[in-house]
Amino acid sequence: MFDSPLSSSAYEVLGVEPTADEEMLRKAFRLRLRQTHPDTGGDAATFVQVQRAWELVGTPAARAAYDRGHGFGAQPAEQWSGWRAPAPRADTRPRARSFGQPGGWRRERYLTLIREWAGRGVTLDDPYDPALVRSAPHHLRRLLADALAEEATARVVADLGMGYTVWHDVMAAGRDADPDAKIDHIVLGPSGLYGILSEDFGGPVRIRRSELIGDGVAGAPIAGLIARMRVTARAAGVRFGGAIVVLPDDDVMDPITELSKVRGTPVVVVSRSALSTVLRRGVAGARAIGGNEVFDVRTRLQQTVRFA
Structure with a gap:
């Protein structure tokens, strides 16, 4: 936390x-x-x-x-700030098939805006320095937090193995759409096709009337995810089995909370450590996908999706 x-x-x-x-x-x-x-x-x-x-x-x-x-007190020059993009892992195990860059748009946006905020002509030795991040405006810290959340989800999905395919930072409505109005991840596997929202609101989150509420929650994140999934489903000619919202473990009371359907779509809110369990077993009410249908859905999405 x-x-x-x-x-x-x-x-x-x-x-x-x-x-x-x-x-x-x-x-x-x-x-x-x-x-x-x-x-x-x-x-x-x-x-x-x-x-x-x-x-x-x-x-x-x-x-x-x-x-x-x-970032309190002196910090050695070689000290890792903790918020850099993770280095590629030297791992020979079979991984999920992955397209796009998880957290890429928000991390690039953060790097641009943190330099603008620090001041024109100022050279930042480390844009992820904890003291710098802590003093930055909330919207900049939010960009970095969301990028980190998306990268963490991507690592979980990658470990599910080659039976899964994931698309990251998917634009919901073509090239001209607002990059911030995107689907963080689309995951296709034996248990179904899911749209995933990776979030970090910086504190505990509750659920009321099938929507997230909390001090750091703005708007209607679940309704927004469903709307973007519907746009993508129409464009690709596919049907999502469910929507998944992933939050940090410390920010949810229960690791898995299944909600009633939102606009006909099953929704589950999960802690990050429970995500792999949900993706392997599936969301209640979601339709499993097997055989040639997996290849058909993958091909349709691959031909349709655009990345932020």
Whole structure:
């Protein structure tokens, strides 16, 4: 929960400055425990965050490691900031067939805008430096958070093996559409054809009336995903079996939450660690695909999709 560009730092959760001494930190932790404890009217999710924050900075060794990795105090030049695009893995196992660049559009947009925000003529040694990211406007941190979420989902799908095909950053309405109005991933496998939205809102997310709600949630993410899937389905002449929304593990109460159908499409909200389970077993109400139909659907999509 503290590794997202959108999340509060451990110090912010505890309500102290990063320069606080050990005694101030300990007092703040005890106060926040009393304030957030569910038995005294506090919020359970916030209570867990307070405990996790203390684990990260409650001892000198843990605090030193946290500060190095999150841009508090001096950071060695060779220190990895944690938010760079991952390097290709030297892995010889069969992988899912993949097209497009997961998170590519948002990561490129982030790099352009972070340099504009830093100032014309300024050279950024590391556009992913934690201190820089933490001080950037919310819309820039959101771009990076979403790029990271899409890349994480892509790694999960790739590990499903060669029986799956995935298209990343798919435009919903041809070349002239808004690149931000895209489908993050389309996954085809034995359990069906799915449109996937990878999100990171920077905090806990709840579900109300088949839609996501939370402090960081804007608009109607599920309804938007369904609308883009319908456009793509008409263009390619295919039928999606369901929609999947993937969120960070710490931001959902249950790893798998199946919703009622939205505009006739089964929807499931899953934690990232549960995604492979859902894609292997399928979404309730979705139609499995097998035999020659898999090749037909793959060919139709391959001939139709455009990438952001």
